[in-house]
Amino acid sequence: MTWKGWVADFASATVTAAQAQMIATLGGATASAAEINLIDTVTATSVEIVNKCDGGNSYQSTGTTTAYAVLAANTGKLHQMVAIAASQTITLPTPAAGLNYKFVFFSTADEGQNFIIDTGSDTNYFLGGVQHEDTSDTSAPVYSDGGSNSIFTMVVPGAGTEVNVLSNGTIWWIWGRVVGNTVPTFADQ
């Protein structure tokens, strides 16, 4: 049922019974109008806020299959790379400004397989690079060519591996560290 005019006798301010009940429940709010109005200028979406701030929703495993599609809806989340039986290709979503992910290797030993992060197109190349921390005692930076390299391979990584990617809508910035005996590589499709 819809009543008309009940809100301050304002003719256009009609509400349904359900809406009236909702308004009544809001009477229990202790948040001030100023506090609630803060939301007016928040441009982060609920998904973005939840993915960054809600601990229980702030991480995502890439699983143990040979292919994993990263979801745009999981932007901002820490992605756990776990022990795998065969190399895994992690495909990034269609680039959109602000999409960002952190990939961290978690296991009980150095991985015997590779993790490959693939943008899907050389047009959507990586820009930047990572530090390779060689567990055999060397350290060296490894860079994308910044023009077409769109496949990044972490070869048998170990603990301490953490790689970040961030899109501007076309390309993906990349930075972080890969720990392992073998140098990571950048390549074209």
Next chain:
Amino acid sequence: MTWSKGWIANEPSSSVTSAQAQIIAALGDVTTTAAELNASVDANTATAAEINNICDGSASYVKTTDATTYAVLAANTGKVHLVPDLTAHCTMSLPAEVDGLKYTFVYAGAAEDAQNLIITSGANANFFLGGVEHQDLDNNTSATVYSNGSTNAKLTITTPGAGTMVNFLCNGTTWWVWGTVCSATAPAFAVFA
């Protein structure tokens, strides 16, 4: 215009304007409960800018310019600052100290930089506290480099390479610093002037 009093729960002092009445009516479409509002908004101390700079992906980073100076903005607190391959040494000035300001500087060039990145608070009273790990790309060694924790207000990151990521967090007076510098040359802390 203010409508007659007493319409809200027969409360004589609760008069509303027609504009407010429209907003109240619109609140009928809100699905957030009072409990949810109280949990997420009432106790929230973060500003909208702080939330946006960390959570809004497209607002969560800054590409610093390839210039000899760069002023870090208080308004960009919480953002990742992506530093390009520089054509000349760049001095980045941190903003006036405010409790909670924080920044992450990431070297995002496509090759090791031949130039230096200098980050300074601009005053020795606003010194750095902490230090960074230096990953030496020439000697394949790792070492720690510390501020003196009393006057060092300038950090020089000499010819950084990939993997360089340095964080700053302000307590209102001083700046905590931590992170990793990957370079053939050790970073150095010093007084501002």
